[in-house]
Amino acid sequence: MGWQTSSAPATARVHGVVHRLEEGALAALDEAEAYPDGYDRTTVAVDTGASFVEAIAYVGTPAFTDDTCLPSRRYLNIVLRGAELDMTAYHLCRLDTSDGDEYVPAGDRTLRRRPTSTPSSAAMPRSTPTLAVSWRRVEIPTGSFVQPRVRLYAPDLMGTFAEALAHGPIEEVFPDVFFVTGEMRTTFPEFPDVPWVFNRNMTIVREGGALTLINSVRLDEQGLAALDALGEVEHVVRIGALHDRDDAFYLDRYHPTFWATQGIVPEGLSVDKRLVPGGETPFGGCTVFEFTTTAKPEGILIVDRAGGIAVACDALQNWVKPDEFFSDETVELMGSLGFWQAANIGPLFAMRNDPKAEDYERLLELPFRHALCGHGEPLRDSAHEDYAATVAKTFAS
Numbered sequence: 001m002g003w004q005t006s007s008a009p010a011t012a013r014v015h016g017v018v019h020r021l022e023e024g025a026l027a028a029l030d031e032a033e034a035y036p037d038g039y040d041r042t043t044v045a046v047d048t049g050a051s052f053v054e055a056i057a058y059v060g061t062p063a064f065t066d067d068t069c070l071p072s073r074r075y076l077n078i079v080l081r082g083a084e085l086d087m088t089a090y091h092l093c094r095l096d097t098s099d100g101d102e103y104v105p106a107g108d109r110t111l112r113r114r115p116t117s118t119p120s121s122a123a124m125p126r127s128t129p130t131l132a133v134s135w136r137r138v139e140i141p142t143g144s145f146v147q148p149r150v151r152l153y154a155p156d157l158m159g160t161f162a163e164a165l166a167h168g169p170i171e172e173v174f175p176d177v178f179f180v181t182g183e184m185r186t187t188f189p190e191f192p193d194v195p196w197v198f199n200r201n202m203t204i205v206r207e208g209g210a211l212t213l214i215n216s217v218r219l220d221e222q223g224l225a226a227l228d229a230l231g232e233v234e235h236v237v238r239i240g241a242l243h244d245r246d247d248a249f250y251l252d253r254y255h256p257t258f259w260a261t262q263g264i265v266p267e268g269l270s271v272d273k274r275l276v277p278g279g280e281t282p283f284g285g286c287t288v289f290e291f292t293t294t295a296k297p298e299g300i301l302i303v304d305r306a307g308g309i310a311v312a313c314d315a316l317q318n319w320v321k322p323d324e325f326f327s328d329e330t331v332e333l334m335g336s337l338g339f340w341q342a343a344n345i346g347p348l349f350a351m352r353n354d355p356k357a358e359d360y361e362r363l364l365e366l367p368f369r370h371a372l373c374g375h376g377e378p379l380r381d382s383a384h385e386d387y388a389a390t391v392a393k394t395f396a397s
Contacts, residue, residue, distance in 0.1 A: 016046075018046055018048065018053060018055055026056075033058045034064075035058065036061070037061065037063075037064065038060065038061060038064045039058040039059060039060055039061065039064070040058070040059055040060075040061050041056050041057070041058060041059075042056070042057050042058075042059050043055070043056060043057075044056075044057045160252070161218070161246070161248055161249040161252070162218065162245050162246060162249070163218075164218045164219060164220040164223075165182055165183040165184065165185065165218070166182065166183045166324075166325060167180060167181065167182030167183065167217060167219060167220070167223060167325075168180060168181045168182065169223075169226070170204065170219075170223065170226050170227065170230070173372065173378050174305060174306040174309060174370070175305065175306070176205065176206040176207070176305070177203065177204070177205055177206070177303065177305060177306070177309060177372070178203070178204035178205075178206070178230065179201060179202070179203055179204070179372055179378060180201065180202050180204070180217060180219070180223070181199050181200070181201050181217075181323070181325065182199065182200060182201075182202070182217040182218075182219075182325065183197065183198075183199060183200075183325040184196070184197070184198055184199065184200045184245075184325075185197050188348065190348070190351065191333065194329060194330070194333055195327070195329070195330075196327075196330050196333075197325070197326060197327035197329075197330050198322075198325065198326050198327075198330050198334070198375070199323055199325035199326065199375065199376075200215070200217060200243070200374055200375055201215060201217070201372065201373065201374055201375065201376075202214065202215050202216055202217035203215060203311050203372045204227070204230065205282075205283055205303060205311075206230060206231050207283040207284060208231075209231040209232055210231060210232055210234040210235070210283070211227070211230055211231045211232060211233045211234060211235070212234065212235040212236075212237060212282045212283050213233060213235070213236045213237065213250060213256075214237045214239060214301065214311050215237075215238075215239070215240070215243050215311075215313055215374045216236055216238075216243070216245075216246040216247050216249075216250050217246055218245070218246040218249050218250075224253075232254075233250065233253075233254040233256050234254075234256050234257065234282075235256050235257050235258075235259060235282035235283070236250045236251060236254075236256050236257075236258050236259070237259040237260070237275070237282060237301070238258075238259070238260045238261065238264055238266065239260075239261050239275065239298070239299040239300065239301060239311070239312070239313045240261070240297075240298050240299070240313025240314050240315075240374060241261075241263075241264050241296040241297050241298065242296070242313075242314060243313055243314070243374055244266060244267070247266065247269060248268065248269060251269065257272045257273060257282065258270070258271055258272045258273075259271070259272065259273050259274070259275055259282055260274060260275065261274075261275050261290060261297045261298065261299035262274050262275065262276060262290060262297060262299075263296075263297030264297045275288045275290075275299055275301075276288060276290075277289065277290050281301075285303060285304035285305060286301055286302070286303055286304070287301070287302040287304070287366060288301060289301070289302060289362070289363055289366060291315060291353075291355060291359045292358075292359060293354075293355055293356035293358060293359050294315075294353035294354070294355050294359070295352060295353045295354060296352065296353055298313060298314065298315050298353065298355075299313070300312045300313075300315060300316070300363065302366050302367075302368055306369065306370060307367075307368075307369035307370070308366075308367045308368035308369050308370070308384075309368060309369075309370045309371070309372060310363075310366075310368040310370070310371045310372070310383060311371075311372050312371060312372070312373045312374060313373075313374040314346055314348075314349040314374055314375070315345070315346075315349060315355065316343075316344075316345070316371055316373045316387060317339075317344045317345070317346040317349070317373050317374070317375045317376050318342055318343060318344065318371060318373050318375070318376030318377050318378070318379045319334070319339050319340055319341070319344065319346075319375055319376040319377075320340065320341075320342050320376065320377055321340065322334075322340075341390075342379070342386065343371070343379060343383065343386035343387050343389070343390050344376075344390060345360075345390060345391075345394055346375065350394075356395075357391065357394075357395035360387070360391040360395070361391070363387075364384065364387065364388050364391065367384070368383055368384055369381055369382075369383060369384060370383050371383035371387070
């Protein structure tokens, strides 16, 4: 994994932003930049367009520099987000194309040159990474200026993450609430001889231009383009312990805030913020519900829209019938286990977690009309009464 540095002859142009640091800030910046071992400081003359100013720049030390390294998606996204703020079209387009006139260092390995052989990514989509540049006019008190906006479209070239499986289109099921169904392939220790192939769902909530992904499902390149057209992915939320397949992909691609129910410990990932009842939430009008009797952590988000929407993971399910994402063997097994029921408490979830009636009774004290579950179809209008009937039947003494 690589980080950027500047290395070019005096005739080359390096675009950036000049920051004025407060007293004492340089020491903190030195620590963040691993000065003096990783990066050294140098003084450069910066042309601001109005005058030249003297500034400090960090340059990678020879012992720290490796031209064979490629940036992680997370790091590249941070760089591109900075480019959105105050970079010229020349610099943005330089990231994607070259007419041969500007300086290109020997051994240059930008995203324009992908690896020709990566065994672990043999089955991955292999489309060419591109940058889409658009423009917007920004009004300021003294007039206006045109600002470039860049968006990166690039596949997981190195095969670092679980592959994108088949999925359907993103559909708007309520205003600014979207739903997409995709395939899942796995095995369960309770049924070691059966490869499970079934569906799972991701819910997307939009607030302004910010998107929150709940129960993440990795999309293919066409799906990602549709997702990007909806807004900016600012939050990824895990509310169930078992839905962990695709969070890492979205965290690396978009560098969002990662939220998780209390008690969930993601393997290899760091949780930025915890979902706590009565606490902070990724978007407004959201109530956090937490199960307290289950063996594994589980939560539900109640979204205060359209009369109330319960966004669940495994604790609520609504598998009415199989779709194109199921295998025949899985359909038969799930039928024998009692999965095909509307407004259901999933049999496998109950088997693994042994939830108690008191959790569901507390849930039913919250107002909601609809349910968007991690599995099954959207349940509209009658969700609260339907799950109340299921709870009464399931926990009848």
